[in-house]
Amino acid sequence: MAIRSLLTRLQPLSFRKIRYGGNAKGFNFLRRISSNNLSASAYHDLPPSKQNNDIDLKSKLLFLRYPRRSATSVLQNWISEGRKVSIYDLRDISNQLVRRGRYKHALEVLKWMEDQERFQFSESDHALRLELTIKVSTLEEAEDYFAKLPNTASQKASYLHLLNSYVREEATEKAESLMIKMTSLGANVTPHPFNAMMKLYIATSQFDLVLSVIYQMKQNKIPRNVLSYNLWMSATHEVYGVQNVDIVYKEMLNDKDVIIGWSTLCTLANIYMKSGLFEKATLTLENAEKKLSFKNHFGYFFLITNYVSLKNKEGVIRVWKACKRVDAKLTCANYMCMLLSLVKLDDVEEAEKIFMEWESQCWKYDIRVSNILLGAYVRGGLMEKAEGLHVRTLERGGCPNYKTWEILMEGYLKNGNMEKVVDAMKNGFKMLKDCDWRPSGTIVESIFEYFEKSGKLEDAKEFLNVIRGFNLASLCVYRSLIRMHVAKKKACSDILEMMEDDKIDMDDETMTIALASQNDALSEML
Template identity: 35%
Template sequence: MNKLIAIFSGIQPKKPTLYSRISPLGSPSINLVPVLDKWVEEGNKVHVADLQIILKDLRKHRRFLSPLSICFTLQISEWMNTTQICTFSSSNHAVQLDLIGRVRGLESAESYFNSLSDKDKSEKTYGALLNCYVKERLTDKSLSHMQKMKEMGMVSTSLGYSDLMGLYINTGEYEKVPGLLNEMKENGVSPDNFSYRMCIYSYGKRSCIDEMEKVLEEMENQSHISMDWNTHTTMAHIYIKAGLTDKAFATSKKSEEKLTKKDGVGYNYLISLFASLGNKTEVARLWGLKKTACKKIMNMDYIAMLGSLVKLQELDDAEKLLKEWESSGNHYDFRVPNVLLIAYTKRGCTEKAEAMLEDLINNGKVPNPNSWGIMAAGYVEKDEMEKALGCMRKAFSVNKSDGGWKPNSTVISSLLHWLGDTCEVKDVEDFVRSLKDLIPINKDVYYALIKANVREGKDVDGILESMKANKIDLDEENGKVLSLKEEGAEYIAAT
């Protein structure tokens, strides 16, 4: 009907685009291939440039839904390759290999790499596979693969070395990072900002301030290096942890000098740094500069500023800023008010947090599972376990299987112990059932089930067998399970 009205009124209906077909799809489980195939079957042309724009937009506007963005990007990339809409270069293969590793795991990435022709096994595809090994923290495989790349003359840039630096940082082997920087220089590979910054970070983690400063000095004297704000903020964080507040302040100022006017992320880092230094004046000044320089203040900007005000214990100002955000017209993202929820609950003000959440609900807002998880943590801290359980049940009810939410392990452990000690078997089983797919089954789950069943005089052999099948051993803390079983048997016999 709307189409007919548009025709008779002389207004031509807007022609659908490929992006308009893709953008409403909101789950990583959705298969884009039929959508793309149908678009072609309808006689529409597909240009590589259009697909590249779509991929760029997905990365830009879905940056907080990375699993969705990655899955869609991989599907589009594979469709382009399969339909041969364009000839895949080694760079295209490297991107696809990385996406496969992220979505389907290491074995699939290795299989894809092995299927490539020799000409496509370039430094970029070898580097993409190295990155997959590094992400899995597979030290032996990473080093072996890097050695093979060296032997084949495929380490002409700093990227491979930076990957290994990242590996050592993630595995806590900070002392090995500077050696890689030296090896790069010996092999004629120029370090970039990222590799220098990781070396600085590794020295900072070991509290080697003098060595860290020497690396910075070397970095500043390199003609090919354009110093950015990131390096100075890294230094400032290290100075703060070392208690060198004067150096932290001076370095933060240097970072601001390197900041481009419209760099919202940079402003956020600096605001957080000055909040850590307890400097409210600098925080307010930078927030004002940011609002002037940036065209729009995004939700993540409000989150950063709220977190800084909370760090400064300026809750009144934080509440005012929340009101400002609510009237900003930004998409409603519960991670923004969650900053205040966390602040209230950590200070024991659960009633105030609950009132705030109820007010939001009354205004038609639907809290995310993390909001209820925050409330549950606050009630656990105050030993109000029934209220904590109620909040966690609400979190389960609003959680989506593809939402990526994981409940706080300490809260879950506390609730399981309380349930096992005080509640009926049915309550424990319902709670455990809700945890399915959210946390790995562990000893706390079994311990709660056993305790509840023993209190009700029920047999626990089946639970113990399941525990054994899942290779969960009885440790010192949980060794009471056997005695509980015996006590349960004695109880049953006596009754």
């Protein structure tokens, strides 16, 4: 209302307007435990040599590269041409699509398959369809599908997917209700659903209920696996402290059905760290190193992360060297983990060596790797090195992402190089439509402060045009623009209208400045 009133007062001065462009209620389920439109052109992505009638159905479906294309249409066209398909072929195709991460097409194949009366859907088919529904669609749709499953066997085969979804959503009541139902059907005879519930209770800080799960598992002779013990130790530490954790660990040592590996020792080391027992944590991690596999890198980076928490650079380097002896190719994600670890340990020099090693053998330049070193340079005030690295990445074919420009913006802002901040921001703007990232309000306001001090009103207007499209205009930004109009003795009615459009309320300070703009503009006219 304040803006509209002010606009009315400014109306006689209007010039040609410039438009810029729930907690758990109890562990009830434990009490019931007894002694888881496209036509034939849909496959035009095929190589030209294979676009003929002899190509098999599997190839047609596997070559549907884009999610918007329809696997259902391909299947319907196949049948309409008088061809046959077996349920075994469809299962094989759907499984291959899943392995390739093509969940939408795999789900379409299963839906089509289930709709055909001549095919008998199995329990595992129902389970896969439910899993894919959770991945592709909504949890509500998955719940509806589960409720309509035709028999108990299908529910038993499928329910773990639904339970795990509830755990991810921290939907405690729904998870407990499902456990009650499946317990009554005799489905809860493995550690997996109980582990899921323990994860949920840890995530929601209900550690005492984790211990209740373990008690019921013992009472009903449900076997415990490595994950069960790891979760049990974590909850025990929260409830009773580190002394009782050692009791759980000894029980695990005596369990002949469980083999203690690096994951348990990492869990134990984390608990020791939280309790301030750093020497004991270090010894435990050294024992964990002996349990690592020589076939994959999976456990190595858990240990590296733990050694970083202990600020143990020697351990980080030792595990990294062991990791490189594994018979598997190191990924960009592996290098990123190592670079982040060294940066956290303030060893930029060693990080540079690792980066050069990665760069010498990478076949495709992943800008996320160089961004880690770029950020280290900027935070360390090494702006010359940061700019040199940026140029180097461009020369090597790297494609800057929003994070690259954000890092550079922060560096330029620290150095007071506002022209470069503006340029970096403009480059970052080009990527805003493709991601959720937005520049910080501090940087945006600093840019307008720079425009104001430099008297660059037109540049400020142009910049405002852009940031309004991303809902980045704030009261501080508009106030700066109004002050610029006052300095130029120009009316600001257009700015006030934009404020109203953006639903930004005017405070007393801004109102005073706007009135000053009106008086100055009136003086110019008289």
